[in-house]
Amino acid sequence: xxxxxxxxxxxxxxxxxxxxxxxxxxxxxxxxxxxxxxxxxxxxxxxxxxxxxxxxxxxxxxxxxxxxxxxxxxxxxxxxxxxxxxxxxxxxxxxxxxxxxxxxxxxxxxxxxxxxxxxxxxxxxxxxxxxxxxxxxxxxxxxxxxxxxxxxxxxxxxxxxxxxxxxxxxxxxxxxxxxxxxxxxxxxxxxxxxxxxxxxxxxxxxxxxxxxxxxxxxxxxxxxxxxxxxxxxxxxxxxxxxxxxxxxxxxxxxxxxxxxxxxxxxxxxxxxxxxxxxxxxxxxxxxxxxxxxxxxxxxxxxxxxxxxxxxxxxxxxxxxxxxxxxxxxxxxxxxxxxxxxxxxxxxxxxxxxxxxxxxxxxxxxxxxxxxxxxxxxxxxxxxxxxxxxxxxxxxxxxxxxxxxxxxxxxxxx
Amino acid sequence: xxxxxxxxxxxxxxxxxxxxxxxxxxxxxxxxxxxxxxxxxxxxxxxxxxxxxxxxxxxxxxxxxxxxxxxxxxxxxxxxxxxxxxxxxxxxxxxxxxxxxxxxxxxxxxxxxxxxxxxxxxxxxxxxxxxxxxxxxxxxxxxxxxxxxxxxxxxxxxxxxxxxxxxxxxxxxxxxxxxxxxxxxxxxxxxxxxxxxxxxxxxxxxxxxxxxxxxxxxxxxxxxxxxxxxxxxxxxxxxxxxxxxxxxxxxxxxxxxxxxxxxxxxxxxxxxxxxxxxxxxxxxxxxxxxxxxxxxxxxxxxxxxxxxxxxxxxxxxxxxxxxxxxxxxxxxxxxxxxxxxxxxxxxxxxxxxxxxxxxxxxxxxxxxxxxxxxxxxxxxxxxxxxxx
Numbered sequence: 001x002x003x004x005x006x007x008x009x010x011x012x013x014x015x016x017x018x019x020x021x022x023x024x025x026x027x028x029x030x031x032x033x034x035x036x037x038x039x040x041x042x043x044x045x046x047x048x049x050x051x052x053x054x055x056x057x058x059x060x061x062x063x064x065x066x067x068x069x070x071x072x073x074x075x076x077x078x079x080x081x082x083x084x085x086x087x088x089x090x091x092x093x094x095x096x097x098x099x100x101x102x103x104x105x106x107x108x109x110x111x112x113x114x115x116x117x118x119x120x121x122x123x124x125x126x127x128x129x130x131x132x133x134x135x136x137x138x139x140x141x142x143x144x145x146x147x148x149x150x151x152x153x154x155x156x157x158x159x160x161x162x163x164x165x166x167x168x169x170x171x172x173x174x175x176x177x178x179x180x181x182x183x184x185x186x187x188x189x190x191x192x193x194x195x196x197x198x199x200x201x202x203x204x205x206x207x208x209x210x211x212x213x214x215x216x217x218x219x220x221x222x223x224x225x226x227x228x229x230x231x232x233x234x235x236x237x238x239x240x241x242x243x244x245x246x247x248x249x250x251x252x253x254x255x256x257x258x259x260x261x262x263x264x265x266x267x268x269x270x271x272x273x274x275x276x277x278x279x280x281x282x283x284x285x286x287x288x289x290x291x292x293x294x295x296x297x298x299x300x301x302x303x304x305x306x307x308x309x310x311x312x313x314x315x316x317x318x319x320x321x322x323x324x325x326x327x328x329x330x331x332x333x334x335x336x337x338x339x340x341x342x343x344x345x346x347x348x349x350x351x352x353x354x355x356x357x358x359x360x361x362x363x364x365x366x367x368x369x370x371x372x373x374x375x376x377x378x379x380x381x382x383x384x385x386x387x388x389x390x391x392x393x394x395x396x397x398x399x400x401x402x403x404x405x406x407x408x409x410x411x412x413x
Numbered sequence: 414x415x416x417x418x419x420x421x422x423x424x425x426x427x428x429x430x431x432x433x434x435x436x437x438x439x440x441x442x443x444x445x446x447x448x449x450x451x452x453x454x455x456x457x458x459x460x461x462x463x464x465x466x467x468x469x470x471x472x473x474x475x476x477x478x479x480x481x482x483x484x485x486x487x488x489x490x491x492x493x494x495x496x497x498x499x500x501x502x503x504x505x506x507x508x509x510x511x512x513x514x515x516x517x518x519x520x521x522x523x524x525x526x527x528x529x530x531x532x533x534x535x536x537x538x539x540x541x542x543x544x545x546x547x548x549x550x551x552x553x554x555x556x557x558x559x560x561x562x563x564x565x566x567x568x569x570x571x572x573x574x575x576x577x578x579x580x581x582x583x584x585x586x587x588x589x590x591x592x593x594x595x596x597x598x599x600x601x602x603x604x605x606x607x608x609x610x611x612x613x614x615x616x617x618x619x620x621x622x623x624x625x626x627x628x629x630x631x632x633x634x635x636x637x638x639x640x641x642x643x644x645x646x647x648x649x650x651x652x653x654x655x656x657x658x659x660x661x662x663x664x665x666x667x668x669x670x671x672x673x674x675x676x677x678x679x680x681x682x683x684x685x686x687x688x689x690x691x692x693x694x695x696x697x698x699x700x701x702x703x704x705x706x707x708x709x710x711x712x713x714x715x716x717x718x719x720x721x722x723x724x725x726x727x728x729x730x731x732x733x734x735x736x737x738x739x740x741x742x743x744x745x746x747x748x749x750x751x752x753x754x755x756x757x758x759x760x761x762x763x764x765x766x767x768x769x770x771x772x773x774x775x776x777x778x779x780x781x782x783x784x785x786x787x788x789x790x791x792x793x794x795x796x797x798x799x800x801x
Contacts, residue, residue: 031509033499036512037499037503037508037511037512037515039520040512040513040515041515041518041519042519042522042523042646045500045515048499048500052498052499055461059461059462065428065462066428066463067464069460069461069468069478070461071470074500141428141475142478143423144426144427144428145422145423145476145477145478146421146423146425146426146427146476147476149474152485164668194426228442288647306493355596370543387426387427388425388426388427389425390423390425390426391424391425392423392424392475392476397475
């Protein structure tokens with residue numbers, strides 16, 4: 001990396017250390033074949049589908065002079081999934097029965113204790129999953145034949161996750177930015193790439209003002225509503241009574257404003273948090289940065305919503321056409337299960353299912369594509385790197401994928 | 414031949430421009446002043462595409478990467494490993510063939526799961542099913558009605574329909590919906606709303622014969638086994654989609670079961686010399702009543718089979734309902750009417766009156782007004798003792 005850029009004026013994509021070169025058409029081919037194979041294997045292929053998707057996204061991502069490489073496999077993800085099923089879902093199932101039995105026998109205290117224990121365990125495992133998901137992804141990401149990873153198993157991070165979240169929610173949730181940021185720093189400080197450790201020093205106080213806005217907005221809105229009500233009442237309630245339609249409109253506007261406003265302010269905080277967190281991240285002589293502003297995040301999410309809408313249209317159109325054409329054909333009788341053989345009934349039903357499933361199933365992959373592109377586009381890197389000093393990582397490689405992550409749906413970064 | 418390539422040795426990030434020197438099944442990678450290797454072609458694995466190159470990795474050396482241009486790779490065709498695109502099996506077969514093969518295997522598995530319950534259900538011991546029914550239903554939260562006269566009338570009706578009445582446990586529940594259900598273990602529950610709605614005992618007999626049909630054909634056990642099998646097979650599919658598919662696949666079989674139960678009911682009524690016309694009229698009245706459609710639909714969602722309520726409109730959505738359209742059912746019952754048969758009523762007027770008034774006359778029974786039929790099961794509390 002030769003050029004040095006000012007943080008305030010991010011480099012153009014061509015000058016940026018990171019660049020994404022993928023295109024929708026190439027990715028679409030992957031998404032379509034993935035969907036086909038996922039359907040014909042009753043869903044089992046989805047682990048391989050994920051691996052293929054990532055292989056493409058990583059390989060179209062340039063860092064300085066070469067592309068990234070994803071080496072995770074579908075088999076790893078499948079093993080991770082089965083492990084979660086055996087180690088987590090099954091015991092949870094059993095514990096539920098024990099709990100019910102305890103309640104029935106009147107052992108309320110024991111049942112309560114078990115519930116608390118279960119709650120803590122799930123919390124712990126969520127933290128563990130977050131840590132191990134990041135570790136897994138780094139250990140499968142290669143650049144110049146060098147990979148990342150961590151020698152930490154995430155056992156300690158799980159405990160930190162419990163107590164920091166606990167502290168975060170105490171004091172009426174005012175410490176949440178602190179818990180989020182210190183957890184981010186804690187897990188990144190345990191990660192490495194090649195021989196170098198990541199260094200994460202994000203400061204939560206930089207994000208606190210925006211958090212406070214998010215935190216106080218409902219209170220402000222509530223107070224505003226009351227004041228508005230008082231004013232309306234004081235100005236002579238009898239003179240201008242509000243009709244039911246008007247009051248419904250007002251209520252709707254309020255609810256919309258509340259959720260949209262709150263969502264926007266949450267985004268406002270999140271954008272800042274992400275910038276501060278990544279700005280605080282460095283790897284030896286490389287400094288990372290993230291330049292997406294609230295507006296950029298908003299456009300990203302707006303596009304996601306657009307994708308859903310598009311899928312809905314693709315479902316609605318064929319169904320509408322089918323309904324109309326069925327109506328036009330005289331004496332058309334829908335096959336009647338029971339009277340007609342089940343096979344005929346299924347032959348009629350299954351295409352209908354496909355019309356519905358296919359468009360909606362393609363939304364997920366394209367949203368992941370957009371989010372990856374977004375992430376890479378706004379990710380910056382400053383400083384320099386010595387290729388001869390960047391030697392192979394000696395961290396341990398786990399044999400299974402991010403099953404825990406899959407189960408809890410926790411974002412890794 | 415010129416076989417230029419780029420190479421990472423996996424130890425450092427330095428990129429090396431090398432030339433591949435092939436010696437039999439092995440090769441060296443030569444830089445200007447240095448030679449790496451030898452390596453065996455058999456140790457290589459395809460690792461993906463990077464721009465215009467195909468990248469190969471070494472099975473034993475972490476981070477070892479060799480990027481070969483497509484043209485060069487073509488020259489080494491016999492030596493380099495096959496490209497891995499979709500995953501091992503699929504690459505060997507080709508996408509089309511693999512998709513067809515997988516689809517066939519999946520269809521076979523689903524077909525087995527759908528059909529096997531019909532053979533498996535009769536193998537489940539009856540005592541097991543009875544215990545299951547007991548655990549599931551218990552006393553219906555104290556909502557079962559009983560009076561000496563009403564219970565006797567119900568027993569008489571059942572005896573008229575099936576000679577081995579001990580196989581069943583037929584009860585009337587004090588819940589105001591026009592419906593009846595067959596549950597595991599030969600439990601049949603007639604809801605009081607159905608008794609109020611029916612104009613004669615013969616109408617109730619038709620519905621009861623239908624439910625008896627479900628029990629005799631072991632439909633309840635079949636559907637439970639099928640649900641279990643489907644949820645295992647659909648385990649790989651995402652939760653919501655899997656559940657929906659699961660439900661839709663079951664519908665066809667549920668309808669077939671309904672049709673079978675109707676057939677059983679028609680035969681039973683004929684054998685007992687009870688006219689099928691009142692039952693047909695009952696379907697007709699129900700079809701006209703839009704309000705019950707929703708109730709019936711909600712009760713169906715809980716997976717219990719067997720109802721007398723019906724759906725008249727053949728809309729696309731109604732099509733997915735688990736019952737055959739009322740029209741067809743009505744016609745089928747009407748068709749079974751024989752002109753010269755000496756039909757007789759199943760109960761006397763007094764008995765019918767006692768049966769209808771059973772819930773009103775049972776002072777200890779709980780009423781069913783608070784029942785939330787969106788989630789029937791939670792109200793079936795087997796631990797509440799019947800206060801009788």
